[in-house]
Amino acid sequence: MLFVVLVKQVPDTTEVEVDEETGTIIREGVPSVLNAFDEFALNEAIDLKERMDEDVEIIAVSMGPPQAKDALKKCLAIGADSAILLTDRVFAGADTWATAVTLGRAVKKIGDVDVVFAGQEASDGNTAQVGPEVAAQLGISQLTFVADIEKVDKESGHIICKKETDEGHVRIKAELPAVIACMPEPGFEPKIPNVRDIMKAKKKSLDEWTFEDLGGDEEEYGLDGSESVVIRTYSPPPKGEGIKIEEKPEIAAEKIIEFMEEEGLL
Amino acid sequence: MARTKLSDDRDLTEEQKLFKESINDWAERNFPLERVIRINREGHPFPQDIVEGLAELGLIMVTVPEEQGGMGLTWSDQIVIAEQLGYIDPSIATAAGFMAVETGWGFTINRYANEEIRERYIKPAIQGDKFVGIATTEPKGGSDVAGFESTGEKDGDEWVLNGEKTFISGVEECRRMGGGYWVNVRTGPKIPEAPHKNMTAFFVPIDTDGVQPQEPYDDAGRGSLSTSGFIMEDVRIPDEYMLGEEGKGFYYTMEGVDNARILIGASSVGVTRRILEEAADYIKERETFGRPLAKYEGIQFPFVERYIELEASDLMVKKVAKMQDQRYDEEGWLERTGKAKTYKPTEIAKWISMIKYKVPHLAKDTADDAMHWLGAAGYSSEYIFETAWRGVMSYCVGAEGGANIQKLVIARETLGKDYIPYK
Ligand SMILES: Cc1cc2nc3c(=O)[nH]c(=O)nc-3n(C[C@H](O)[C@H](O)[C@H](O)COP(=O)(O)OP(=O)(O)OC[C@H]3O[C@@H](n4cnc5c(N)ncnc54)[C@H](O)[C@@H]3O)c2cc1C
Ligand SMILES: Cc1cc2nc3c(=O)[nH]c(=O)nc-3n(C[C@H](O)[C@H](O)[C@H](O)COP(=O)(O)OP(=O)(O)OC[C@H]3O[C@@H](n4cnc5c(N)ncnc54)[C@H](O)[C@@H]3O)c2cc1C
Numbered sequence: 001m002l003f004v005v006l007v008k009q010v011p012d013t014t015e016v017e018v019d020e021e022t023g024t025i026i027r028e029g030v031p032s033v034l035n036a037f038d039e040f041a042l043n044e045a046i047d048l049k050e051r052m053d054e055d056v057e058i059i060a061v062s063m064g065p066p067q068a069k070d071a072l073k074k075c076l077a078i079g080a081d082s083a084i085l086l087t088d089r090v091f092a093g094a095d096t097w098a099t100a101v102t103l104g105r106a107v108k109k110i111g112d113v114d115v116v117f118a119g120q121e122a123s124d125g126n127t128a129q130v131g132p133e134v135a136a137q138l139g140i141s142q143l144t145f146v147a148d149i150e151k152v153d154k155e156s157g158h159i160i161c162k163k164e165t166d167e168g169h170v171r172i173k174a175e176l177p178a179v180i181a182c183m184p185e186p187g188f189e190p191k192i193p194n195v196r197d198i199m200k201a202k203k204k205s206l207d208e209w210t211f212e213d214l215g216g217d218e219e220e221y222g223l224d225g226s227e228s229v230v231i232r233t234y235s236p237p238p239k240g241e242g243i244k245i246e247e248k249p250e251i252a253a254e255k256i257i258e259f260m261e262e263e264g265l266l
Numbered sequence: 267m268a269r270t271k272l273s274d275d276r277d278l279t280e281e282q283k284l285f286k287e288s289i290n291d292w293a294e295r296n297f298p299l300e301r302v303i304r305i306n307r308e309g310h311p312f313p314q315d316i317v318e319g320l321a322e323l324g325l326i327m328v329t330v331p332e333e334q335g336g337m338g339l340t341w342s343d344q345i346v347i348a349e350q351l352g353y354i355d356p357s358i359a360t361a362a363g364f365m366a367v368e369t370g371w372g373f374t375i376n377r378y379a380n381e382e383i384r385e386r387y388i389k390p391a392i393q394g395d396k397f398v399g400i401a402t403t404e405p406k407g408g409s410d411v412a413g414f415e416s417t418g419e420k421d422g423d424e425w426v427l428n429g430e431k432t433f434i435s436g437v438e439e440c441r442r443m444g445g446g447y448w449v450n451v452r453t454g455p456k457i458p459e460a461p462h463k464n465m466t467a468f469f470v471p472i473d474t475d476g477v478q479p480q481e482p483y484d485d486a487g488r489g490s491l492s493t494s495g496f497i498m499e500d501v502r503i504p505d506e507y508m509l510g511e512e513g514k515g516f517y518y519t520m521e522g523v524d525n526a527r528i529l530i531g532a533s534s535v536g537v538t539r540r541i542l543e544e545a546a547d548y549i550k551e552r553e554t555f556g557r558p559l560a561k562y563e564g565i566q567f568p569f570v571e572r573y574i575e576l577e578a579s580d581l582m583v584k585k586v587a588k589m590q591d592q593r594y595d596e597e598g599w600l601e602r603t604g605k606a607k608t609y610k611p612t613e614i615a616k617w618i619s620m621i622k623y624k625v626p627h628l629a630k631d632t633a634d635d636a637m638h639w640l641g642a643a644g645y646s647s648e649y650i651f652e653t654a655w656r657g658v659m660s661y662c663v664g665a666e667g668g669a670n671i672q673k674l675v676i677a678r679e680t681l682g683k684d685y686i687p688y689k
Contacts, residue, residue, distance in 0.1 A: 199281065
């Protein structure tokens with residue numbers, strides 16, 4: 001069986017700084033890490049591999065600049081069997097759709113993939129669109145908010161997952177192949193690679209694929225292939241201080257109405 | 267406020283970056299600063315779960331060749347690990363016990379040990395199941411390594427060892443886990459003009475009959491790791507437990523000291539970096555007279571001076587690690603290729619003494635400064651500074667050679683042999 005895990009390298013900070021002019025994230029000098037949800041997705045893939053009787057191969061795939069190799073190296077150390085970096089000037093400036101086009105093409109080229117693992121969302125872009133868009137690209141099942149994978153049964157052609165919802169959990173069965181967007185439950189602790197794992201990773205293959213490898217038209221990729229246009233990027237102004245009314249409910253309700261009238265909100 | 271980060275890893279290899287990341291992730295989960303501080307107050311022996319964690323991460327004796335159970339890593343890789351252990355445990359106990367002693371000396375023991383010692387002690391120590399250490403210091407032989415009095419007499423295919431070793435790291439841990447020590451004894455007459463001659467090294471399992479561990483010292487710092495000693499009374503050790511060749515113990519000891527001192531330099535870089543980061547977080551937040559402490563030059567200038575010294579030390583340690591890599595790469599080179607080695611061992615020893623002197627002192631002085639910057643908070647064990655100060659002081663007063671001994675080596679190599687003060 002073949003699993004592909006889509007991983008993104010993100011800045012190691014909760015305070016992303018954005019270049020006001022270009023609207024892109026300032027990456028210089030900011031250390032990068034593997035997106036936490038993608039690390040979870042990879043851990044799930046490895047966990048599943050260890051539980052299954054048949055042979056499973058795990059390939060980590062990332063689109064990004066050459067530095068994104070660091071994130072893939074980490075995936076190899078954690079336990080991916082090989083990795084592919086999609087890197088080319090043509091891919092640069094991609095929005096979520098163009099990102100999904102690139103990733104989808106790569107999955108197609110790898111061929112015969114049973115499950116594509118993605119994170120639910122990336123901690124920098126936060127759109128949660130890429131996973132589902134890749135599924136749309138490939139025309140296969142998609143499951144989101146996956147917290148656990150019960151089993152993947154190639155014979156019956158199904159995957160069964162535990163999916164988080166606002167009310168709790170649901171068990172979901174979907175047809176293979178499938179894209180699953182994973183999100184850990186609180187308290188999840190990823191596997192920490194040891195020195196041996198890290199040195200073993202050095203011997204695993206880490207390929208680079210460019211536009212030439214994926215084919216198609218240049219216009220489908222990167223900035224040209226992006227349907228959306230960034231007009232302006234800004235941080236929302238901080239919320240002003242609220243008011244707090246500590247009264248019996250009836251009085252509080254009256255005061256709120258009064259306040260809203262004063263502010264012209266009604 | 268985002269936490270202050272003063273490390274820049276872009277000059278490291280991808281693997282080295284991952285070593286650091288794994289150590290940090292593991293420490294965050296299992297060995298946060300609060301625990302470092304607590305176990306230093308609670309005292310030894312060192313917690314077994316941490317030893318097992320270090321072993322699981324594969325950090326012990328990484329320079330031992332792969333076919334002998336190690337990872338065959340270079341000294342340049344090894345210093346990254348040592349630095350990070352100083353960073354996560356600035357009391358220095360972890361790095362002292364498991365880098366300087368187990369790895370620096372363990373690697374050297376492994377070089378001169380036979381298969382049996384490797385199988386029974388070195389490999390299990392790499393797995394965190396045994397402890398190996400070094401016991402050279404004696405009541406009459408500290409700085410003056412050759413001033414030791416322990417003896418070894420041959421009796422058939424055994425040796426009978428007698429004497430006393432003092433201020434030995436890890437004796438309690440070794441008793442708990444099993445293991446043993448590199449022990450130097452005199453196996454021939456003492457030659458007054460060459461007292462280092464006839465020094466022979468043995469590997470002595472701690473549970474051998476006649477080895478009598480003494481009460482641990484109540485040390486100022488690194489409280490989670492024991493320092494103690496043992497008396498040897500007619501301790502019988504088989505011939506095969508001799509390390510290397512008879513009478514060569516002094517040279518092996520100098521090699522072991524070099525290896526341990528490199529790791530002390532590296533881990534002290536980590537200690538200093540952590541102290542500066544922790545102190546920066548505090549001085550940026552704490553306000554006096556309406557402004558954060560970090561705004562006052564009286565605080566930020568000394569901070570900057572320590573930071574410059576830190577980065578200079580880091581570069582020195584990296585240089586020394588490269589020299590040591592070259593030393594081992596070029597081993598036997600003269601015989602094989604007829605080419606001279608790049609460095610003489612004494613030149614490398616000079617550089618090693620430079621970092622062994624400079625970096626622990628920098629760590630100690632930085633901790634001292636940080637306590638001043640924080641005021642009463644810095645004096646309290648709630649913060650890491652006093653724990654770090656008491657810990658790194660061990661390397662200033664003596665562990666792996668006192669400060670003046672490093673200066674003697676550096677003076678000998680710069681001014682020349684004619685100026686050795688004790689000759
Ligand atoms: C300032 C700013 C402006 C942006 N403007 C736009 C815009 O106008 N329109 C728009 O559509 N997008 C925009 N983006 C999104 C940007 O293009 C995305 O970073 C990128 O396309 C991936 O989307 P995401 O980060 O939201 O990933 P998500 O959709 O949140 O990621 C989900 C999962 O998809 C996978 N994944 C995502 N990216 C990659 C990758 N490069 N390689 C491998 N796997 C990956 C990972 O498994 C990840 O966990 C903007 C981002 C920023 C920060
Ligand atoms: C915490 C700790 C752990 C240790 N662990 C071990 C261990 O595991 N194994 C082991 O074998 N030993 C260990 N030691 C002992 C260490 O090796 C000795 O402390 C060191 O060799 C110095 O010897 P000494 O303490 O007897 O000091 P002394 O030799 O008595 O020296 C005292 C002081 O005088 C200075 N001095 C000495 N000679 C001269 C000179 N000619 N000129 C100027 N100054 C001089 C020294 O620098 C020192 O400051 C440990 C020590 C400590 C503190």
